[in-house]
Amino acid sequence: MSSPGLRPRVDRACASLQARHAAVQRCCQRRRRRARPVAAAGGGGGGGESGSSPPGAAPAGRGAAALLPFAFGGLAATSLALGAAALAAPGQLLPLVAGVAATPLDETFLRIAGGTLAISVAVEFALADAAANGRLGSATYRRLLLALVVKNALYLAAFGMASDVWTPALVALYPTAPLASLAAAAAALSSPPAAGGAAGGGAGGALSGLFSRPASGAGWAYAAFALLYAATLAACYAPEAIFTGATVTPVGLLLKHTWAPGFWMCGAACLVLRDAADRGRLGATTFKRLNLGLAAVEAAYSACFAAAIASGLAPGDGAAASNLAGSVGIAAFCLWQGLTAKKEAK
16 A cells, blocks of 8 residues: 555656656757757758758858959959049050050040949949848849849950950950959859849749839839930940941940940849839939949940030031930939939838
8 A cells, every 4th residue: 555645745756757848848949949040041951060061161152152242342443443544544545455546436435435334333332232241132133143244245245256456455354354243243143142032033033023014203214214225235236327427446346345235234224223113212222323323324425425526526416416415314313313212111
């Protein structure tokens, strides 16, 4: 027979064991909750204690991604320096690189090419900031990266079509920046943030909705600008119909083809801004940069074209006046948006 005092002691022991078991379960649940963010940050087991990497090793692709802010920042600084040199001293730059004396039309064409680099500066600075903050998976930045790939392909195509004017200096310098930019864009598109953002549709996902009907007044304006840039891009490869006051030299033809990548990037930026306008996001830093980049491109083109009309390199007819007015209008609109736009409250 059991002792009369044994049953209460057994009950107390069982209750104590049950309390300890519940405490252990709560502790395990807290550890699992803390472990979930770590696993997500490690890319689903690519790093940390559960992965195959040795202790202290960076997850695959993370080291290269850490260099992207510096790569895009360096490209932006290079574009800025090249654009400033082309605008300020085309007469000195052309003999140095192309080995020929620059004609007045060559100088005008080089200044316009330098001005188009303003949009590259804006895009590359935006991508540097996005890479530093892990935002390359956003549709906006994947769109800009894809546009950057096409832009660099157009630069390389322009260089390839101008083999008759190649010099050692031109061969060493002209393709260098496009190749470096192409490598940076490819690395960014394959980086964990961008690759993760593309998992739901790849390039098609980035382009989804980009060509939809505008839903705002500003959206319609950017859509119209994109169409104008498409026409300008085509004109870069057509026989010269605007600057008719002088003969286009072989070097001048290369320079005219060099406008095409910049105007392509302007058109792509307008499509991105059209989407941002419809979402009430024009006040965000990236879109302000794009607007200011477009304004700088058009301000440079307007100044170059007005000087060409004054010097007789371009006719001062109605078509020229319309061209100049359109450029000034785009510059004013984008400058206003870049300086005053604010993000709409959600």
